[in-house]
Amino acid sequence: MWRYLIPVGLLAALVAFFFVGLGRDKETLPSPLIGKPAPQFSLPRVGDPTQNVSTADFAGQAYVLNVWATWCVGCRQEHDTLLEIAGRGEVPIVGLNWKDEMDLAQEWLRRLGNPYVATAFDPEGRVAIDWGVYGAPETFLIDASGKVIYKHVAPMSIDVWEREFLPLLKKTPVRE
Amino acid sequence: MKTCVLAILLLMIVPLGHAIDTAPAFSDPVQQSRYEHLSRELRCLQCRSETIADSNASLAEDLRRQLRELIAAGKSDDEIMTYMTDRYGDYVRYRPAMKSNTWLLWAAPVLFLLAGCIAAFVVIGRKAKLPDDDLPADDRARTGMGDV
Numbered sequence: 178m179w180r181y182l183i184p185v186g187l188l189a190a191l192v193a194f195f196f197v198g199l200g201r202d203k204e205t206l207p208s209p210l211i212g213k214p215a216p217q218f219s220l221p222r223v224g225d226p227t228q229n230v231s232t233a234d235f236a237g238q239a240y241v242l243n244v245w246a247t248w249c250v251g252c253r254q255e256h257d258t259l260l261e262i263a264g265r266g267e268v269p270i271v272g273l274n275w276k277d278e279m280d281l282a283q284e285w286l287r288r289l290g291n292p293y294v295a296t297a298f299d300p301e302g303r304v305a306i307d308w309g310v311y312g313a314p315e316t317f318l319i320d321a322s323g324k325v326i327y328k329h330v331a332p333m334s335i336d337v338w339e340r341e342f343l344p345l346l347k348k349t350p351v352r353e
Numbered sequence: 354m355k356t357c358v359l360a361i362l363l364l365m366i367v368p369l370g371h372a373i374d375t376a377p378a379f380s381d382p383v384q385q386s387r388y389e390h391l392s393r394e395l396r397c398l399q400c401r402s403e404t405i406a407d408s409n410a411s412l413a414e415d416l417r418r419q420l421r422e423l424i425a426a427g428k429s430d431d432e433i434m435t436y437m438t439d440r441y442g443d444y445v446r447y448r449p450a451m452k453s454n455t456w457l458l459w460a461a462p463v464l465f466l467l468a469g470c471i472a473a474f475v476v477i478g479r480k481a482k483l484p485d486d487d488l489p490a491d492d493r494a495r496t497g498m499g500d501v
Contacts (some may be wrong), residue, residue: 206398209442276411302415309440311398311412 208309208328215242215319216307221295223274223282230271230297235319236350241270241342242317243293243333244305246277247285251314255332256289262338263292268318268346272296275313295313318342320349378421388424392417395437396447404447 204337210216215235219231245252263270272293274282279298286296289313299305308317327345329337379385392406397413405413405420416437423433436444449455 206444207442209439276415302412303419306415306419306440309442311441 182272198254200263205330206311208325210259210309210317214323214324214327215317216304216308219296220299220304221278221333223272223296224288224296226279226298230295231240232323234295235271236323237321239268239321239346239349240319241268242273242319244273244308244310244313244315244317246275246313247281248277248346249294251332252314252339253289255314255334256292258333258335258338260290261291261335264300264335267343269294273304273310274298274306275310276300276302305324314340316344322350375418379424384424385480387430388421391430391433392421394447395420396445423444427465432467439471 179278211231214230217232219229219233222230259270270293272295274296277298277300279300282296282298286293293302297304302310307316313331314332316329316333317325320326326349327341327342377385378388389406390474393404393410395405395416397403397405397410399410400408403410403413405416410456420433423436425492428436434446441451442452451459
């Protein structure tokens with residue numbers, strides 16, 4: 178009896194291992210920033226480089242930071258969704274324009290509509306490194322105490338917004 | 354023949370000499386060797402199975418620049434690895450750190466070898482105890498051993 182049970186048991190263990198292992202999402206890397214204070218930045222503003230956009234401008238309130246670029250296909254894909262979310266007025270969306278060109282970014286916002294309360298211009302990707310950005314679009318949720326509480330790596334959709342972001346947003350005060 | 358072998362051997366060395374950077378990043382050889390070492394310890398998050406030393410991705414380029422600046426600023430190897438893992442998590446280490454949740458990963462090759470050895474010993478030991486004359490009837494007929 179044992180002679181048959183051992184190989185069958187091993188096979189079952191292997192199948193279980195692969196079932197769990199192969200089904201897991203390995204594309205999305207867990208962010209070590211979750212639960213930590215949001216990295217601070219102060220960058221020129223897209224549209225008006227004489228002005229700065231800084232994390233300090235949003236101190237004491239919850240906001241969304243969306244990392245985008247004009248060369249990023251997924252960003253084009255999620256743009257209408259961002260416009261819709263911005264239209265709902267639940268939380269301000271701050272843009273982080275990543276490794277892009279100022280005039281292209283401005284043209285993009287003019288042509289497609291601007292969902293952002295302000296967009297920071299990060300052509301060298303230095304701030305993006307502080308935020309652990311590895312592929313646009315990425316969307317962070319920051320609570321009123323200035324902590325990063327969620328990160329979504331992929332184009333935003335209304336479904337993701339309502340399932341992942343809204344419940345967290347409801348749990349945290351929008352203003353401190 | 355000899356030139357052929359030599360050519361193949363030389364071709365095998367080519368990838369070792371391959372580098373993205375065209376010029377050394379540092380004039381100081383100690384800093385340069387630290388830079389080369391650390392850039393092989395850090396993973397490019399865009400292309401996953403490459404280190405930032407081997408990758409042409411724009412993120413790898415940025416991380417190499419960051420690494421150069423951190424070395425130039427006098428940061429230690431540990432400080433630089435912490436800087437990277439604080440931002441990108443443990444996955445940025447090309448070789449996983451030895452931690453409580455990774456010991457099985459590191460021990461797995463030894464454990465598999467051990468399991469294989471035990472299995473081999475058991476099977477060989479059991480077979481060794483069997484009499485030599487256990488060939489099936491048709492094999493016995495073929496080898497001319499006849500009935501025992």
